[in-house]
Amino acid sequence: MSAAKAAAVTAKSAVPKLELKGVYKSFGANKVLRGVDISVQKGKSLVVIGGSGTGKSVMIKCVLGILYPDAGSITVDGQDTTHAKGAHRDELMRKFGMLFQGGALFDSLPVWENVAFGLIQGRKMDRKQAREIAIEKLNAVGLPARVGNLYPAELSGGMQKRVGLARAIASNPEIIFFDEPTTGLDPIMADVINDLIIETSKGLGATTLSITHDMASARKIADDIAMIYKGQIIWHGNAKDIDHSGNLYVEQFIKGSATGPIKMEL
Secondary structure: OOOHHHHHHHHHOEEEEEEEEEEEEEEOOOOEEEEEEEEOOOOOOEEOOOOOOOOHHHHHHHHOOOOOEEEEEEEEEEEEEEOOOOHHHHHHOEEEEEOOOOOOOOOOOOOHHHHHHHHHHHHHOOHHHHHHHHHHHHHHHOOOOOHHHHHHHOOHHHHHHHHHHHHOOOOOOOEEEEEEEOOOOHHHHHHHHHHHHHHHHHHOOEEEEEEOOOOOOOOHHHEEEEEOOOOOEEEEHHHHHHHHHHHHHHHOOOOOOOOOOOOOOO
């Protein structure tokens, strides 16, 4: 390989898969995001930690285009997607997968159709083919084919999370978002879900951005961890360095201590 080609490859690999620069978002007088700066390299897992109301969910909604930032930029593979709409947004969404906090399964649809929903509705895939993919993805998260014929109400919380994960990976996305993936689960099932997140994400070679307040989950699935507080990223580093961050806010959060610079707003 020539020096010029090698330099081009190196430059391309240095471009973050996903990057937010100076992202602001307010709702009236409520300033939720106040200049968020984060980036995730291709194939890596970034977990953003922080308490309730710190802007974690709003940040992901801005990336997904559910909300539009007031200022700043969001890029995917170096391409500005901040205000993408129409066909551009549709094309972008094909790169994304999402595991929602509450599962967000459709009660009126059988499990297989929940998993295949994006394939059928978004990509207009033949139902037979979509069902085959759904069963394949259910197997990938440890659920037998027969579960595909059940309805969400017939599943335990842990099984619903698995179905949600199967749906998130159904289209083989390049970027997967995990919104509080272990909320409501007992510690053992939470660890099972964490293992599945790692296994399925690495299997796809996907880049992942997760938001959580569960430090056990963050430590396990993250390559890097960032902490958001009052709409700003106040620490960002390798997951193994989280216990030696030197940041008083981070130390208080990971210890779950009532004493420290973070004060509960009543």
